[in-house]
Amino acid sequence: MTNPVLEVRNLVTHFRSVERGKTIKAVDGVSLHLNAGEIVGLIGESGCGKSTLSRSIVGLAKPNSGQIILDSTDLSTLKGGTLRKARSAIQYVFQDPYSSLNNRQTIGEALEEALLVAGLPAARRSARIAELLDHVGLPATIAPRYGRELSGGQRQRVAIARALAMNPRVLIADEPVSALDLSVRAQVMNLFFDLSRNLGVACLLVAHDLALVRQAASRNYVMYLGKIVEEGASVQLYGDPRHPYSRALLASAPNPDPMAERARPRVPLTGEIPSPTNPPSGCRFRTRCPVVQEVCAASLPPTVEVAPGHRASCFLVSAE
Amino acid sequence: MTAVYDIRDLTIDLYTRSAAVRVVDGVSLSVAAGECLAIVGESGSGKTVMSFAPIGLMPEGVSVGLTGGVQLAGADLIAGGEATLSRLRGREVAVIFQDPMTALNPARSIGSQIAEVCTLHLGLRGAAAEARALELMRLVGISDPEARMRQYPHELSGGLCQRVVIAMAIAAEPKLLIADEPTTALDVTVQAQILDLLRDLRVRMGMAMILITHDIGVVSNAADRVAVMYAGRLAELGPVDQVLMAPTHPYTRALIDAIPRPEDPVGSPFRGLPGMPPQLAGPIRGCAFAPRCPQATSGCATLRPPMRGIAGSVGWQAACHHLTLAVLPKGAAA
Numbered sequence: 295m296t297n298p299v300l301e302v303r304n305l306v307t308h309f310r311s312v313e314r315g316k317t318i319k320a321v322d323g324v325s326l327h328l329n330a331g332e333i334v335g336l337i338g339e340s341g342c343g344k345s346t347l348s349r350s351i352v353g354l355a356k357p358n359s360g361q362i363i364l365d366s367t368d369l370s371t372l373k374g375g376t377l378r379k380a381r382s383a384i385q386y387v388f389q390d391p392y393s394s395l396n397n398r399q400t401i402g403e404a405l406e407e408a409l410l411v412a413g414l415p416a417a418r419r420s421a422r423i424a425e426l427l428d429h430v431g432l433p434a435t436i437a438p439r440y441g442r443e444l445s446g447g448q449r450q451r452v453a454i455a456r457a458l459a460m461n462p463r464v465l466i467a468d469e470p471v472s473a474l475d476l477s478v479r480a481q482v483m484n485l486f487f488d489l490s491r492n493l494g495v496a497c498l499l500v501a502h503d504l505a506l507v508r509q510a511a512s513r514n515y516v517m518y519l520g521k522i523v524e525e526g527a528s529v530q531l532y533g534d535p536r537h538p539y540s541r542a543l544l545a546s547a548p549n550p551d552p553m554a555e556r557a558r559p560r561v562p563l564t565g566e567i568p569s570p571t572n573p574p575s576g577c578r579f580r581t582r583c584p585v586v587q588e589v590c591a592a593s594l595p596p597t598v599e600v601a602p603g604h605r606a607s608c609f610l611v612s613a614e
Numbered sequence: 615m616t617a618v619y620d621i622r623d624l625t626i627d628l629y630t631r632s633a634a635v636r637v638v639d640g641v642s643l644s645v646a647a648g649e650c651l652a653i654v655g656e657s658g659s660g661k662t663v664m665s666f667a668p669i670g671l672m673p674e675g676v677s678v679g680l681t682g683g684v685q686l687a688g689a690d691l692i693a694g695g696e697a698t699l700s701r702l703r704g705r706e707v708a709v710i711f712q713d714p715m716t717a718l719n720p721a722r723s724i725g726s727q728i729a730e731v732c733t734l735h736l737g738l739r740g741a742a743a744e745a746r747a748l749e750l751m752r753l754v755g756i757s758d759p760e761a762r763m764r765q766y767p768h769e770l771s772g773g774l775c776q777r778v779v780i781a782m783a784i785a786a787e788p789k790l791l792i793a794d795e796p797t798t799a800l801d802v803t804v805q806a807q808i809l810d811l812l813r814d815l816r817v818r819m820g821m822a823m824i825l826i827t828h829d830i831g832v833v834s835n836a837a838d839r840v841a842v843m844y845a846g847r848l849a850e851l852g853p854v855d856q857v858l859m860a861p862t863h864p865y866t867r868a869l870i871d872a873i874p875r876p877e878d879p880v881g882s883p884f885r886g887l888p889g890m891p892p893q894l895a896g897p898i899r900g901c902a903f904a905p906r907c908p909q910a911t912s913g914c915a916t917l918r919p920p921m922r923g924i925a926g927s928v929g930w931q932a933a934c935h936h937l938t939l940a941v942l943p944k945g946a947a948a
Contacts (some may be wrong), residue, residue: 502802546806
């Protein structure tokens with residue numbers, strides 16, 4: 295087996311709370327890996343730390359401890375220019391294509407700026423801009439136009455083209471289609487398939503639309519209150535979720551088919567995600583878990599491999 | 615069932631400094647007491663303007679021209695003018711907005727915000743208003759309302775804030791509740807709770823509800839009937855089971871087909887619609903969906919299809935020259 299492109303080991307990102315002396319444990323010991331050409335889903339409710347985790351990986355948030363290993367190089371051992379250069383291989387696609395592009399720049403200028411940062415000589419830039427636009431399925435004639443003239447779907451493609459300007463090995467996409475209409479989502483999602491298959495880019499797809507992630511990602515991580523509670527291939531995780539949280543999360547999405555919706559078993563998940571300043575002891579899900587036991591409060595649940603590549607962190611799963 | 619809210623041939627034009635844009639074009643629909651009508655459509659389909667312009671909720675500086683008839687609880691909203699509207703808003707019709715965090719005043723406690731609505735619409739003062747606020751908070755399932763009353767919006771989660779907004783909306787027991795994407799800003803687990811709450815309140819209070827959404831799953835969960843809008847016009851209107859399980863309009867079909875399904879293989883390409891959503895710059899001759907429609911013929915581009923009833927069904931209509939009737943699966947409510 296080849297080494298993963300990106301490996302995150304035991305990453306911890308804490309913030310100082312506005313309340314004096316308190317710490318927000320946004321990411322609390324997360325490990326994951328991405329292989330080349332693979333789309334990996336990261337799912338969980340808002341406040342579970344999935345955005346902080348993504349931002350920590352690209353360096354937009356500063357991790358307290360843990361390692362981010364890119365192509366066998368631990369980024370925490372690098373500094374200054376070397377770190378910047380290494381980290382340019384990880385690129386980020388933001389959620390809202392309306393605020394991530396500068397309205398006063400043409401598409402060509404936005405891409406050229408990225409190529410300037412990448413250090414491409416001026417003479418070769420225009421050819422590369424045409425190539426980048428071609429990768430994302432836009433005509434080169436769009437380059438002199440301004441971002442505001444484009445639709446949401448086109449803008450998101452330009453944002454992806456800009457990320458590709460750095461020749462990334464890893465693309466982190468934080469809710470890349472949730473600001474887009476259903477009819478144009480498919481075009482952008484299919485683009486991620488093309489990028490991973492044709493360019494070998496590894497994608498971390500952060501999203502809350504579970505049906506979308508199931509179809510796009512080959513593997514998934516489910517995150518709850520700063521920790522990964524379950525991971526597995528889409529077929530395993532969506533077909534046979536093992537952690538009570540994954541089960542509840544997957545069961546709460548309404549089904550577009552009215553008959554299936556009426557027949558959908560309800561797994562009521564009461565309350566909301568607790569505050570990460572003071573997470574529950576033991577298993578963090580125990581305050582909302584429908585099958586909670588006494589042991590859950592005492593210590594952290596072990597992570598059990600229920601099938602090859604399918605792991606869940608729960609006492610009940612380990613007892614089975 | 616009698617209609618609480620009735621729209622007849624409504625057309626809405628927005629006037630900007632340089633142009634007039636027709637955002638709603640000849641829409642007729644109605645909602646009965648205790649019924650939930652979902653309005654679905656993509657951005658720019660006119661679903662929000664159609665719901666808010668008749669009750670006078672438009673951004674400042676936008677001039678709006680309405681023609682047609684809009685009746686709410688026996689009052690004519692278009693002829694009545696601002697005086698009628700301000701008498702009805704909050705009492706007969708209330709609104710829930712998408713983002714509960716921005717719908718609430720961050721600088722005032724939630725108790726005082728709910729009590730204020732009770733003062734304004736029910737004429738309650740002081741302790742009486744506060745008592746009604748407590749009652750409303752219990753009604754929308756806020757635990758420990760006495761303590762929560764003193765809290766500020768930033769201290770509450772999104773789901774709790776949305777419950778506060780709902781409490782304010784139902785304070786005067788309105789006949790019509792317009793909910794604009796009420797769960798879009800919330801997580802799926804919380805979404806389920808809020809949809810259950812809205813259903814419970816609607817049935818208990820006999821309220822009519824208009825649910826604006828782009829999520830077909832929410833429609834399937836919460837609505838009795840659904841109106842599908844495209845480019846300011848109705849494409850299809852009918853009972854949820856019929857429209858979602860046997861869509862007749864090519865746009866409805868494409869929209870439902872674009873939803874990822876559990877039986878789609880992992881890694882298979884996503885289905886979408888070709889082309890782009892329409893730009894409402896100029897008047898559209900013919901069918902607005904024709905440029906993206908796989909079934910379009912030359913007549914579609916020139917002749918606008920009227921809403922036509924679908925044979926064998928009550929209250930199911932679609933606007934298409936090439937209506938094809940799919941067979942309803944067994945078990946669907948006719």
